[in-house]
Amino acid sequence: MKRDFFFAGLLWIVLTFAGITLVSQINLFPLSAAHEADIIDEAFLFLTLLGVPVFAFVLVGLIYSVIRFRQPGEMPEDGPPIRTSRPVTWAWLGITSALAVFIIFNPGLKGIRELTANREPDLVVQVEMRKWNWTFSYPQYGVAVVDAQELVLPVDRHIRFEVTSTDIIHSFWIPAFRMKVDAVPGQINILYATPTETGSFEDDINLRAQCAELCGTGHPRMRAGLRILESAEFEAWVAGQAAGSP
Numbered sequence: 080m081k082r083d084f085f086f087a088g089l090l091w092i093v094l095t096f097a098g099i100t101l102v103s104q105i106n107l108f109p110l111s112a113a114h115e116a117d118i119i120d121e122a123f124l125f126l127t128l129l130g131v132p133v134f135a136f137v138l139v140g141l142i143y144s145v146i147r148f149r150q151p152g153e154m155p156e157d158g159p160p161i162r163t164s165r166p167v168t169w170a171w172l173g174i175t176s177a178l179a180v181f182i183i184f185n186p187g188l189k190g191i192r193e194l195t196a197n198r199e200p201d202l203v204v205q206v207e208m209r210k211w212n213w214t215f216s217y218p219q220y221g222v223a224v225v226d227a228q229e230l231v232l233p234v235d236r237h238i239r240f241e242v243t244s245t246d247i248i249h250s251f252w253i254p255a256f257r258m259k260v261d262a263v264p265g266q267i268n269i270l271y272a273t274p275t276e277t278g279s280f281e282d283d284i285n286l287r288a289q290c291a292e293l294c295g296t297g298h299p300r301m302r303a304g305l306r307i308l309e310s311a312e313f314e315a316w317v318a319g320q321a322a323g324s325p
């Protein structure tokens with residue numbers, strides 16, 4: 080039995096090492112275009128790495144037992160009953176509880192604090208969702224884009240999205256920002272994001288705003304390309320919109 084623990088333990092270490100190497104080497108994430116996306120990707124990577132030894136432990140226990148303790152014959156007898164082992168029970172309870180509490184604080188609460196640390200926005204964008212379109216307003220510029228095909232934002236500015244709906248519940252999601260919030264009638268929900276690079280939907284499909292709550296037959300069409308511009312280009316764009324609106 081000691082030998083079995085030794086070999087299973089060895090296999091666990093090897094598989095854990097291989098898994099951690101694999102996860103660290105391959106890029107798991109789609110395009111990231113906001114500071115907030117990096118925080119979320121970091122948390123995701125950390126949790127994946129934390130899950131590797133746990134997954135390897137379960138896998139080794141299963142595979143090793145199936146091969147090593149297989150009963151020959153067509154209808155194998157049941158093995159001897161397994162009795163509770165107090166040290167194993169308490170160690171299991173202790174380790175898994177400690178892990179669960181640990182991830183509540185890091186990356187859980189720590190991440191939420193980082194995502195909402197700066198409540199003073201450089202730019203406010205009001206997002207009004209309805210079946211099956213959106214209005215994006217820039218109150219600081221007195222500009223509103225109705226039935227928008229596109230969401231235009233400046234790079235390197237801290238943006239507060241004020242999200243609401245005029246009919247039913249939708250959800251405002253920008254994949255490249257990893258940020259999503261429900262759009263609820265009669266309520267304004269807040270989302271912060273700081274774009275870190277310029278680009279548009281044509282460059283990468285993750286640069287888009289998408290409804291992420293099934294809201295009826297038009298739901299799949301409820302998306303708008305995202306265009307992130309340099310500050311000067313954004314000012315020119317917004318001035319053009321202001322000149323064009325009645």
Ligand SMILES: [Cu+2]
Pocket residue numbers: 249250290291292293294295298301
């Ligand atoms: Cu929708």
